[in-house]
Structure formats: C-alpha cells, structure tokens
Amino acid sequence: MSPLLSARDLTKSYGVQPALRGVDLDLHEGEIVAVRGRSGCGKSTLLHCLSGILRPDGGQVHFRGDRLDDTSEAYRSELRRTRFGVLLQHGHLISELTSAENVALPLMLGGGSRRAALAAAATWLGRLGVAEAAEQTPGQLSGGQLQRVALARAMVTQPAVLFADEPTGALDTLAGELVMKLLGRVAREQGTAVVVVTHDATIAAYAEREIVLLDGRLDPTGLGVAVAVGA
Amino acid sequence: MSASYVLLGLLARGPKHGYELKQAYDQRLPRAKPLAFGQVYSTLGRLERDGLVTQAGQDQAGGPERTTFAITGDGRATLETWLAEVEAPAPYVTSALLSKVVVALLVADPARATTYLSAQQQAHTGRMRELTRLKSEQDLTVGDLIAVDYALTHLDADLRWLQTALHRVADLHREVQS
Ligand SMILES: Nc1ncnc2c1ncn2[C@@H]1O[C@H](COP(=O)(O)OP(=O)(O)OP(=O)(O)O)[C@@H](O)[C@H]1O
Ligand SMILES: [Mg+2]
Numbered sequence: 001m002s003p004l005l006s007a008r009d010l011t012k013s014y015g016v017q018p019a020l021r022g023v024d025l026d027l028h029e030g031e032i033v034a035v036r037g038r039s040g041c042g043k044s045t046l047l048h049c050l051s052g053i054l055r056p057d058g059g060q061v062h063f064r065g066d067r068l069d070d071t072s073e074a075y076r077s078e079l080r081r082t083r084f085g086v087l088l089q090h091g092h093l094i095s096e097l098t099s100a101e102n103v104a105l106p107l108m109l110g111g112g113s114r115r116a117a118l119a120a121a122a123t124w125l126g127r128l129g130v131a132e133a134a135e136q137t138p139g140q141l142s143g144g145q146l147q148r149v150a151l152a153r154a155m156v157t158q159p160a161v162l163f164a165d166e167p168t169g170a171l172d173t174l175a176g177e178l179v180m181k182l183l184g185r186v187a188r189e190q191g192t193a194v195v196v197v198t199h200d201a202t203i204a205a206y207a208e209r210e211i212v213l214l215d216g217r218l219d220p221t222g223l224g225v226a227v228a229v230g231a
Numbered sequence: 232m233s234a235s236y237v238l239l240g241l242l243a244r245g246p247k248h249g250y251e252l253k254q255a256y257d258q259r260l261p262r263a264k265p266l267a268f269g270q271v272y273s274t275l276g277r278l279e280r281d282g283l284v285t286q287a288g289q290d291q292a293g294g295p296e297r298t299t300f301a302i303t304g305d306g307r308a309t310l311e312t313w314l315a316e317v318e319a320p321a322p323y324v325t326s327a328l329l330s331k332v333v334v335a336l337l338v339a340d341p342a343r344a345t346t347y348l349s350a351q352q353q354a355h356t357g358r359m360r361e362l363t364r365l366k367s368e369q370d371l372t373v374g375d376l377i378a379v380d381y382a383l384t385h386l387d388a389d390l391r392w393l394q395t396a397l398h399r400v401a402d403l404h405r406e407v408q409s
C-alpha cells in the first residue's frame with residue numbers, strides 16, 4: 001500500500017539555525033505515529049512542514065501521491081481546511097467565539113450550514129468530554145478544556161491526516177487516555193492517519209510506532225540523545 | 232508477606248472458602264503473580280493458627296466438601312494496623328535497571344552503552360505499548376485497569392529517569408568539552 005503522506009529528505013532552517021537536517025517519513029492510512037525528542041530537536045518544525053504550514057528549504061512532501069511542498073499557499077491552506085486536521089502546540093481559538101462556534105468554524109468555512117456545523121461541533125465536544133464548555137468563550141476555559149476544544153476543531157472535518165502537537169500536555173492522565181483512545185478509534189474506523197508529538201511515553205504508547213528526532217535528524221537509536229559516558 | 236493481608240482483606244467482605252479466595256485474589260490483582268492453591272491453604276493455615284481467621288462451616292454445594300473461613304476480630308485489627316502503615320516510598324532505589332545504567336555510563340564505551348540503552352528503552356517502550364493495547368480491550372474490570380496503570384506508570388517512570396540521566400551526562404560532557 002502506498003503511503004498516504006510521505007516526506008523525503010526534509011530540511012528547514014530559521015536564518016542560520018538549522019531545525020531539520022534531512023528527515024524521511026512515510027505515513028499510512030489508519031496509522032498513529034508518535035514523534036518524540038528533546039525540546040528544540042525539530043518536532044514542531046517537522047509537523048509544520050508535513051502539514052504545509054511551512055515550506056521546507058529542501059526535500060519533498062507528497063500527499064496521496066501529489067507533491068505538496070512546492071504548491072501555493074492558497075492550495076496548501078485549502079488542503080489544511082479540507083484534508084488535514086492541525087492542532088498546533090500554541091494553537092489559538094478565536095476569543096470572540098464560543099467553543100461550539102470555534103469548532104464549527106472549519107465546517108462553515110467549507111460551506112456547511114451553521115446548524116449542521118454546530119451539531120457536529122457538539123458531537124466532538126461531547127466525545128472529548130468538554131460538552132459543558134460549548135457555550136463558553138476561550139477566556140473562560142481551563143487549559144485542559146482549551147486543549148480539547150482545539151482538538152475538536154481539528155477533528156470536526158474528519159481529516160485524512162491529523163497533526164497534533166502535544167495534544168495532551170495540559171491534560172491529566174484520564175483525560176489524556178480519553179483523547180488517545182478517541183484518536184485510536186478515529187484511526188481504526190475512519191482510516192485517519194495521526195501524527196502526534198509528545199514528550200509523554202504513556203501517550204506515545206498508543207502509537208504503533210514512534211520516530212525520535214535528535215538535532216533535526218531521525219535518531220535510529222530511539223534515545224534522542226548522543227550517549228556520553230564516563231560521568 | 233502481603234498475600235496474607237490480601238486474603239484477610241477479601242475475607243473482611245464476608246466468609247469464603249479457599250477456591251473462592253484464590254479466584255477473588257486473581258481477579259483483584261490481575262497479572263500479579265497468580266496465587267497457587269497450595270499457597271492459599273498454607274496461608275489460611277497460618278492465619279488460623281494465629282487466630283486471625285476461623286473455620287466457619289462447610290460448604291458442599293454440588294462439589295467436594297469445602298471449609299469456609301471467616302475473619303476474626305483479631306484479624307480485622309491486624310488488617311487495620313497493616314493498612315495504617317505507610318509503605319517506604321523508595322522501593323526502586325535498588326533496582327537492577329539503575330545499577331546497569333549507572334555501570335553502562337561509567338565504564339562502557341559510548342557505542343556499547345548506546346546499544347544497551349537503546350535496546351533497554353525499546354524493551355520498556357514495547358511493553359508499554361502491549362499494556363496500552365490491553366487497556367483498550369472491552370472487558371477489562373476496574374481491577375484489571377488499576378493493575379495495568381500501575382505497571383504502565385512504573386515503566387514510564389523508568390523511561391523518564393533514563394532520559395533525564397542520559398541528558399544530564401550528555402550536557403555535562405558537552406560542558407567539559409567546551
Ligand atoms: N520561528 C522560529 N524562528 C527561529 N528559530 C526557530 C523558530 N521556530 C523554531 N526555531 C528553532 O528551531 C529549532 C527547532 O524548533 P522546534 O519548535 O521545531 O522544536 P521542538 O522539537 O518542537 O521543541 P519543543 O519540544 O520545545 O516544542 C529550535 O532550535 C528552535 O529554537
Ligand atoms: Mg514544539
């Protein structure tokens with residue numbers, strides 16, 4: 001089976017600071033892949049390049065066989081709205097809208113009726129255990145509630161690929177478990193591929209496999225650190 | 232020996248015979264080492280000798296005759312004393328994992344240490360994945376889940392410690408080099 005999303009030799013620098021130095025990744029339908037590694041190793045940058053938020057300096061990204069990285073910003077944001085769900089590490093909800101409206105927004109932007117979009121929003125807020133937050137605005141929510149509302153917004157369009165950067169960082173163990181079980185179900189039942197960045201091994205354990213970055217490269221040892229001895 | 236306290240705890244909810252106790256034990260503490268029948272009876276014998284349980288009749292429903300045991304007042308007092316004792320919070324400071332990682336970072340060459348540490352981390356990660364899959368099976372009891380959580384949380388602690396140790400040594404090494 002050919003991969004849903006595939007990246008080859010991705011490189012990306014911010015000024016002189018290299019953040020990715022040649023990363024390959026194949027992602028298949030229904031697969032959950034965890035991305036781990038020390039702070040600053042390039043996890044968020046990788047996610048941004050894979051989802052088309054950033055253009056890599058070098059290398060290629062293909063989605064369903066079509067090249068994505070050299071397309072226009074308009075094409076890539078259309079793709080993000082329709083085929084990808086993205087939960088950013090510092091994702092922002094629109095502060096003037098309620099949770100339900102925030103979650104419904106991607107569907108309404110896609111031409112869905114307000115009524116159907118709000119119904120879908122209510123479903124996802126319920127599945128993520130934050131139904132009670134539906135009528136609140138972001139300023140009235142706890143960190144863990146905000147995180148789940150943002151995740152609901154990323155999932156509501158039933159994307160082919162979900163990119164989630166630390167989706168459980170603000171959640172307690174059981175809320176994290178609920179989120180990961182839900183992602184597992186969506187992967188199994190809808191074939192959604194999930195890329196989840198996490199520092200937490202109990203969260204990564206929901207993935208079938210994990211990749212570990214070390215200074216912008218894949219670390220085949222999985223340790224994410226160059227081992228030094230003689231301490 | 233914690234098995235005798237677990238048996239007392241099970242009997243505190245009502246009299247049971249040996250077979251029921253073994254079943255209840257294995258159900259409450261799944262994936263702990265299963266309790267052998269011989270151990271159930273030898274433990275009950277010791278508890279009876281010490282006056283903590285007493286024979287409370289025979290149960291013959293459909294099978295061979297079985298002795299039912301009940302907890303005594305002394306048994307309840309003993310159980311309560313045990314429950315009131317705080318467990319020493321550092322049961323892992325003597326683990327084989329700690330010793331091996333420390334020695335690996337002390338004496339091995341970096342390549343050999345990396346090979347061992349990488350394999351060790353993969354073993355832990357693999358076990359965590361197995362346990363996590365188990366958690367999403369439908370028919371797990373709360374007892375099952377609590378036991379799986381216990382194992383997962385401890386494996387996670389091992390991994391977090393291992394990562395921190397590697398980062399510490401690497402950072403120190405970098406400082407010394409520069
Ligand atoms: N917008 C930016 N401008 C300049 N440098 C950046 C920018 N974003 C990231 N970097 C740098 O690129 C490197 C990789 O950053 P990235 O955010 O991908 O790391 P990360 O693995 O997601 O870290 P964390 O676990 O802390 O989220 C870091 O050295 C970081 O300082
Ligand atoms: Mg990041």
